[in-house]
Amino acid sequence: MLTLTGVCAAVSVLALFLILGYLVVRGGASLNWAFFTRLPVPVGEVGGGMANAIVGSAKLLLFATLVGVPIGFLGAIYLAEFSGSKMAFVVRYAADLLNGVPSIVIGIFAYALAVLPFKQFSTLAGGFALGLMMIPITLRSTEEFLRSVPNSLREGAMALGASKWKMIATVIVPAAYRGILTAILLAFARVAGETAPLIFTAFGNNYWSAGWTQPTASLPVTIYNYALSPYEDWHRQAWAGGLVLLGLILMINIVARGILSRGISVSRS
Amino acid sequence: MATASTSLPSAGPVSGSRSFLSRLRDGDEIARLITFVFAATVVLISILLVLELWHDSVLPRHKFGLGFFRTTTWNPVEGDFGALPFIYGTLVTAAVALFIAVPLGIGAAIFLAELAPPRVSDTLEFFIDLLAAVPSVIYGVLGIFIVVPLMRQYIAPSLKSILGFLPLFRGPAYGLSFLTAGIVLAIMIIPYIISVSREVLLSVPRDQREAALAVGSTRWESTWKVVVPFARSGIMGSIFLALARSLGETMAVAMVIGNDPKISASLLAPGYSIAAVIANELAEATSELHTQSLIELGLVLFLLTFVLNGLARILIVVTSQRGAGRARA
Amino acid sequence: MKRIAGIIVVLLGAAAGVLWADALSINGAGASFPNPIYTKWFDEYHKKNPNIQINYQSIGSGGGIKQVTEGTVDFGASDGPMNDEQLKAYQDKHGSPILHFPTVLGAVVPTYNIPGVDATLNFTGEALAAIYLGKVTKWNDPLIADANKGVKLPSEDIVVVHRADGSGTSYCFTDYLSKVSEEWKTKVGKGTSPNWPVGLGGKGSEGVTGTVKNTPNSIGYVELIYAEANKIPYGNVKNADGVFLKASLASVTAAASGAVKDMPADFRVSITNAKGKAAYPISTFTWLLIPEKFSDSAKRDAIKGFVTWMLGDGQNYTEALSYARLPKEVVAKEKKALAEIQ
Numbered sequence: 001m002l003t004l005t006g007v008c009a010a011v012s013v014l015a016l017f018l019i020l021g022y023l024v025v026r027g028g029a030s031l032n033w034a035f036f037t038r039l040p041v042p043v044g045e046v047g048g049g050m051a052n053a054i055v056g057s058a059k060l061l062l063f064a065t066l067v068g069v070p071i072g073f074l075g076a077i078y079l080a081e082f083s084g085s086k087m088a089f090v091v092r093y094a095a096d097l098l099n100g101v102p103s104i105v106i107g108i109f110a111y112a113l114a115v116l117p118f119k120q121f122s123t124l125a126g127g128f129a130l131g132l133m134m135i136p137i138t139l140r141s142t143e144e145f146l147r148s149v150p151n152s153l154r155e156g157a158m159a160l161g162a163s164k165w166k167m168i169a170t171v172i173v174p175a176a177y178r179g180i181l182t183a184i185l186l187a188f189a190r191v192a193g194e195t196a197p198l199i200f201t202a203f204g205n206n207y208w209s210a211g212w213t214q215p216t217a218s219l220p221v222t223i224y225n226y227a228l229s230p231y232e233d234w235h236r237q238a239w240a241g242g243l244v245l246l247g248l249i250l251m252i253n254i255v256a257r258g259i260l261s262r263g264i265s266v267s268r269s
Numbered sequence: 270m271a272t273a274s275t276s277l278p279s280a281g282p283v284s285g286s287r288s289f290l291s292r293l294r295d296g297d298e299i300a301r302l303i304t305f306v307f308a309a310t311v312v313l314i315s316i317l318l319v320l321e322l323w324h325d326s327v328l329p330r331h332k333f334g335l336g337f338f339r340t341t342t343w344n345p346v347e348g349d350f351g352a353l354p355f356i357y358g359t360l361v362t363a364a365v366a367l368f369i370a371v372p373l374g375i376g377a378a379i380f381l382a383e384l385a386p387p388r389v390s391d392t393l394e395f396f397i398d399l400l401a402a403v404p405s406v407i408y409g410v411l412g413i414f415i416v417v418p419l420m421r422q423y424i425a426p427s428l429k430s431i432l433g434f435l436p437l438f439r440g441p442a443y444g445l446s447f448l449t450a451g452i453v454l455a456i457m458i459i460p461y462i463i464s465v466s467r468e469v470l471l472s473v474p475r476d477q478r479e480a481a482l483a484v485g486s487t488r489w490e491s492t493w494k495v496v497v498p499f500a501r502s503g504i505m506g507s508i509f510l511a512l513a514r515s516l517g518e519t520m521a522v523a524m525v526i527g528n529d530p531k532i533s534a535s536l537l538a539p540g541y542s543i544a545a546v547i548a549n550e551l552a553e554a555t556s557e558l559h560t561q562s563l564i565e566l567g568l569v570l571f572l573l574t575f576v577l578n579g580l581a582r583i584l585i586v587v588t589s590q591r592g593a594g595r596a597r598a
Numbered sequence: 599m600k601r602i603a604g605i606i607v608v609l610l611g612a613a614a615g616v617l618w619a620d621a622l623s624i625n626g627a628g629a630s631f632p633n634p635i636y637t638k639w640f641d642e643y644h645k646k647n648p649n650i651q652i653n654y655q656s657i658g659s660g661g662g663i664k665q666v667t668e669g670t671v672d673f674g675a676s677d678g679p680m681n682d683e684q685l686k687a688y689q690d691k692h693g694s695p696i697l698h699f700p701t702v703l704g705a706v707v708p709t710y711n712i713p714g715v716d717a718t719l720n721f722t723g724e725a726l727a728a729i730y731l732g733k734v735t736k737w738n739d740p741l742i743a744d745a746n747k748g749v750k751l752p753s754e755d756i757v758v759v760h761r762a763d764g765s766g767t768s769y770c771f772t773d774y775l776s777k778v779s780e781e782w783k784t785k786v787g788k789g790t791s792p793n794w795p796v797g798l799g800g801k802g803s804e805g806v807t808g809t810v811k812n813t814p815n816s817i818g819y820v821e822l823i824y825a826e827a828n829k830i831p832y833g834n835v836k837n838a839d840g841v842f843l844k845a846s847l848a849s850v851t852a853a854a855s856g857a858v859k860d861m862p863a864d865f866r867v868s869i870t871n872a873k874g875k876a877a878y879p880i881s882t883f884t885w886l887l888i889p890e891k892f893s894d895s896a897k898r899d900a901i902k903g904f905v906t907w908m909l910g911d912g913q914n915y916t917e918a919l920s921y922a923r924l925p926k927e928v929v930a931k932e933k934k935a936l937a938e939i940q
Binding site: 559 | 604634661663678681683684762764766786787788790791792793798800805812813
Binding site: 119120121199200203204205206225227229230232258 | 625651828
């Protein structure tokens with residue numbers, strides 16, 4: 001029975017390596033210095049790159065994290081530590097509903113709220129849409145990890161006279177930090193690859209996007225446009241773009257877990 | 270208080286008897302207020318979303334009313350729209366995806382949390398998390414190039430010869446089908462199940478395992494009968510995440526499901542899902558009725574998610590009367 | 599750690615905030631069919647006019663019409679002309695009309711995959727309509743075989759493939775089918791997302807060609823540029839004058855020339871099934887949608903400058919990308935219409 005679980009894990013990892021392998025084989029050749037530093041060029045010309053898409057994605061994800069993580073994290077703290085069961089039920093339900101909304105519908109929603117009133121596509125609108133999508137995963141997972149901290153820690157802190165918020169900030173959150181970080185990184189990974197919400201919010205840009213209120217290129221949208229085009233060269237760039245996207249997420253994962261690794265963690269058997 | 274239980278004091282054991290001012294001074298009330306505001310924001314966003322969808326789907330709601338749920342035609346040229354085939358496709362693909370991903374995911378999570386050495390477990394986890402970051406369109410293209418031919422040439426014929434007596438596996442199979450979409454979705458949602466379940470399993474206190482082993486259970490028994498039930502609600506939470514993702518996935522499904530708005534019993538037949546048709550037609554929808562009908566489909570999906578989540582929660586409450594670990598709906 | 603994060607955030611913010619103050623940024627959205635040539639054009643124009651950046655995104659014809667009506671982009675692009683309802687919506691919202699300017703021509707070709715058949719097949723309009731209606735189900739049906747004497751067609755079922763996503767290609771194809779088949783006109787009609795009676799839906803041209811390539815005995819339709827770029831075999835189609843023609847740049851331009859005499863002043867015309875021996879029947883214009891009145895005079899001048907260039911030097915870039923150029927008569931008409939923009 002236990003070996004069966006090993007098989008399950010093997011299958012899952014195999015899927016990932018197949019995908020990575022495909023991207024490397026099809027797109028590896030397009031990864032050169034120009035790819036990271038040049039703007040896209042029309043089809044038929046060589047030497048183009050996705051520099052603006054890479055920077056654009058970074059800006060979008062930064063703003064998305066600023067929007068989604070605080071709401072998800074602080075909301076989870078409320079659910080795990082302060083709320084009664086009725087409110088918790090409602091909030092959890094709402095988060096699950098939000099999670100099930102197709103990304104394109106989130107895009108429409110963000111379009112109505114952040115683009116139409118200003119008659120302007122912008123990085124902020126795109127980041128807002130992505131941030132909305134980060135909330136449910138962050139909230140639900142963080143709540144689970146906060147709750148999984150053993151009561152003994154809570155009781156110990158309160159026995160020493162700590163006020164509730166001090167207990168949360170200095171005992172519970174650090175105890176659950178691994179899981180919380182997992183939650184945030186999972187949400188981040190999810191929105192990093194999303195295309196549909198960006199089409200109607202960040203729009204796209206073939207040039208550099210100045211500031212935060214202009215349309216901007218992004219890796220997923222560029223990959224999407226290139227992958228569905230008729231040109232083999234653009235296809236190769238799309239796979240290269242996919243590789244870069246995954247590489248960036250992997251790096252962020254490693255860096256985040258590395259830098260933020262500290263102190264207390266619940267013991268593993 | 271002698272046994273470790275998972276029940277938590279939800280608002281502090283003696284919060285009622287301290288005066289408001291002293292609570293305020295401690296910062297607890299402020300902390301409570303601030304976190305409440307953020308939690309309430311989530312509910313607010315969901316409500317706003319529904320209102321926005323409701324407002325933007327006024328034309329088809331007036332024109333079709335409840336008939337929207339029963340009609341099977343989708344005709345943008347004539348202006349006749351019905352949601353039934355899309356509801357069917359959404360439910361079927363999500364069911365197939367969960368059917369594949371839940372056992373695989375929980376199995377893998379158990380392996381990573383209980384059996385694998387910590388370094389191996391962490392490394393493998395990095396890679397599995399990456400599955401969540403692969404853009405939808407790449408899943409779609411890989412689906413077209415790898416899964417669809419596999420389905421058409423090997424999987425479908427084998428299924429038909431072995432299980433062809435079931436209506437699920439009949440009829441011509443072109444590769445683009447409910448089953449293909451379900452398989453691609455399964456790969457997309459597995460990281461959510463594995464990642465969260467693994468962390469929850471890891472956080473089960475050591476003494477639970479040791480207690481089980483001390484009374485003579487095997488490794489597997491202690492895992493399956495003690496540790497996993499303890500982590501039940503976390504695992505269920507991860508399945509909710511996976512369910513939600515499979516209901517709302519647009520691009521990858523649109524590329525492999527066949528995009529045929531028909532209801533068929535066979536999983537090998539092409540079909541359509543709500544998210545896929547919205548993704549396919551929204552950008553090009555030329556009439557206001559068409560656009561708003563697509564938005565009404567978004568509203569229908571919201572309703573579908575609402576009902577499914579409710580049913581799942583009822584299921585949890587019902588089954589938790591028996592098992593260990595407190596149910597959290 | 600927190601300090602490092604803070605510094606990174608500040609640096610990013612500063613980098614993001616630097617303004618390229620001199621460049622005039624113009625945004626356009628719409629059809630995906632002409633995206634390759636538009637990308638080329640806007641890039642070339644930017645090289646000649648470095649302070650003008652025209653940013654075009656192919657979000658679909660419907661998207662283009664919507665966004666230009668909402669005012670979130672400065673111009674739109676569409677494979678199908680705006681209908682009266684949409685024109686009125688624009689006029690009501692902005693107080694002045696929006697104008698159509700044809701830019702290039704494209705064509706839709708039938709592609710197929712029949713094991714054992716290498717020849718270029720001939721398709722009549724009736725045959726195509728019957729196949730897509732689901733009335734002709736086998737490849738050796740007389741409706742197809744009669745036009746292909748000498749080719750051994752198998753008695754296999756035809757697997758029909760169409761576009762799942764709304765597209766100008768579907769609009770052009772169904773527009774043609776509506777003209778050659780009364781039954782198609784009443785049963786299905788023309789549109790970007792018609793209610794296809796039969797067939798599998800592939801997403802994008804990539805999806806259709808992928809499906810056709812991988813499915814024996816299938817038929818699909820794609821843009822000419824797509825078939826050319828991917829070296830996909832496609833068939834001949836019978837035109838209104840009875841000639842079986844293979845789509846080519848010349849035959850597509852000929853279709854437009856044939857339609858010039860009856861062309862309305864606003865250029866909203868369908869050129870499918872056009873008259874003329876050399877006219878390819880499934881051809882279409884694609885249009886830029888430009889407002890008649892601009893509040894920003896710099897943008898107006900930039901766009902007018904671009905269109906003038908497009909009608910002149912710009913047309914020289916079309917052949918390399920397998921688009922057909924505009925016939926001279928249409929260019930002349932457009933130059934006159936351009937003067938209306940204020």
